[in-house]
Amino acid sequence: MSILNRWVIPGVVAVCAVTAITLFSETSKVEADLTQRAEALLKDKGMDWAEISFSGRDGTLKGVEPEENEAKWAIELLDLEWGVRKVVDETDDLKTQSPYSWGLVREDDQVSVIGYLPYSLTKSLPAEIDEKIPGVTISTQVEAARGAPSNIETVVHFSADLLSRLKRAKAFLLDDTLTITGTLEDGNADDIAQFEAVEEMIAATELNGITLDFQIARPKDPEDMVQAEDSEVDGFEVSRSADGVAMVGRMPSEDIRQTIIDLANRKFGAGSVSANLVVREGEKIANLGYDEYRRAALAILQAVSRLSEGAASLTADGLELNGGAFYEGALAEVREGLNEALPAGVTLNADLSVAAPGESVDAQECQTLLRNTLEKNTILFESGMATISSDSFGLLDNLVYTASRCTDNRIQIEGHTDSDGDDATNQALSERRAGAVVDYLVTAGIAADRLEATGFGEAQPVASNDTPEGKAKNRRIEFVIQAQ
Incomplete structure (x- = not known):
């Protein structure tokens, strides 16, 4: 017994320890190898949203799945990789946005991308803009979301082509309606030529189910100028x-x-x-x-x-x-x-x-009316404060009138600032300004339970904060119809 206690048992323990260490070391090497190869495979297939980890030869897939069946396809690829035993799906679905809105804005050499796009387009669009409109500064404040029209890629490519010809214009998609607004100078030969080129482009493009609302008027010819x-x-x-x-x-x-x-x-x-x-x-x-x-x-x-x-x-x-x-x-x-x-x-x-009350409109039309009103003008505040300027009372009255035409819908009032000042101050200011607009609407007769004030501070710019013009665009209030 003394020999057993002194030599055999310690020897067995030592062998087991060495074996465990060896197995752990080998398992770690297997996991590292599988992870490296799996990550390379997913990256090669353009699935950079996916996160893969291994415990032994069993994998776990995480991340936000941008489109339906993307996770399924990723797992099918991984299952074919040598050494993988199985992969468990723990991914989350990308949110579905409704109403679905997206915008492309150009002001000379400044281009802004706003709203929502499918995941793949959020990655590829900046490079496309850079290629089609070389030399511009691109500001991107777009989120990936499901719910886009089936031919969203055609709409985006068409809009980028359009704004490559128009130096001051905006393309805005709301569900199945694409609205084009902008300014061209009367009597300007270059602007007249731009308009004619755009007309030809529109005539040659099929948007398949998307209604095009082109709101840019043809510039007057020089001889027609009075x-x-x-x-x-x-x-x-x-x-x-x-x-x-x-x-x-x-x-x-x-x-x-x-x-x-x-x-x-x-x-x-x-x-x-x-x-x-x-x-x-x-x-x-x-x-x-x-x-x-x-x-x-x-x-x-x-x-x-x-x-x-x-x-x-x-x-x-x-x-x-x-x-x-x-x-x-x-x-x-x-x-x-x-x-x-x-x-x-x-x-x-x-x-x-x-004025006589306007006819009732659905959520999509109401959003279009609100957006068009705010595209033409901006709600102004006293500098650094949440006090609404009297110069904006008329604009707000117009928004009240529109909001009264879609009484079945809730409206989120969003406040935004430029980047001057610190983040906390700008966040608080955007919240107070959104709240001031809600108070104005309630005083004018809009039901308080239809309205929600939200501040985003400087987190969602629509233009560069490097110029006074860009900062002015970023200081804004937006009205967003909420999905039912």
């Missing part, structure tokens, strides 16, 4: 319609003229305003002095900005104003604002009403 003449209006006239805002009249100084134009662009959006304002330095216009005329003109712009359609005419006889406000509360505020802002010598004759 030069502005001195206005016969001894005063200031503003008219607003579905086609935009037209201002005609005389201004007592260049300073006031430029102030009026700048303010109109802030209130209505730069692409919506035409101005034929002639400076008559030192003259009394509409029987008003310099400061009185300035006050009256500013009050008129604010009032018209809150009307869906209407017109204002300031002359020596007073102010004639007609039109429809977007809702009852806005109408009361327009009247009150004019009474407070107009100079004492200006007689007001106002024929105002509340």
Whole structure:
């Protein structure tokens, strides 16, 4: 027994320990070899979303499966690899997005990609843009998601081709509708040629089930351009319609003229305003002095900005104003604002009403209307604050009117900032600004339980933060219809 205890048992223990160490070492080598070969195989097949690990010869596949059956195909490949016994699927499904939206925006040498795309396109699109539009700076804020139209690749390739020809344009896909907006200069031969090339491209492209909404007008030929003449209006006239805002009249100084134009662009959006304002330095216009005329003109712009359609005419006889406000509360505020802002010598004759309610629309149409409104203009705030600028009251009234047409849908109000300042400050500011917009909508009559305020801080830019123009685009509020 003493020999057994002294020699045999310790010898057996030693042999077992050596064997265990050897087996562990060999198993680790097998696992490392299998992992290395499996990762190389998946990478070679373009499945960089997949994560593979081994315990012995048994594998576990993890990651977010971008498309249905991707994990199944990955496992079938791995099962054929020498040395693999079995692979267990522990992958998660990529989320399905509804409504499905994606956008491509170009401003000269700046290109932004926003929204959602299938996983494969999130990887390949930047290189495609770089090839088709060489020299541009690309900002990508796009998420991989399922739910895209079946021919999404055709839509994306077509949009990239289109924006390679248009220097200031946006392609936006919402489910099965692709909307193209942009600006071209009247009388510009290059822009006219661009438009004609785009027309040919559209005629030659079949989008298969996607409705194309092309909203860019053909630029006027040089011979059709009409030069502005001195206005016969001894005063200031503003008219607003579905086609935009037209201002005609005389201004007592260049300073006031430029102030009026700048303010109109802030209130209505730069692409919506035409101005034929002639400076008559030192003259009394509409029987008003310099400061009185300035006050009256500013009050008129604010009032018209809150009307869906209407017109204002300031002359020596007073102010004639007609039109429809977007809702009852806005109408009361327009009247009150004019009474407070107009100079004492200006007689007001106002024929105002509340615009007729719009027809009910479904979620997709509502999203399109909201997006188109915010593409034309931006909700403005006091610098560094969550106080909404009065210049944006009219824009918000328009959004209230649209939101009242889709009462069955919830709306997420998203706040975004530029990259100035620290992350925490920007996150808090974006949340407060989104909350301020929700408060405005609720006060205007939109049910609070339909609205949700969310802030994203600086995390989702749509343009480069390296330029003032890019920063201005990133400081924004977005309205997103929530899936039911």
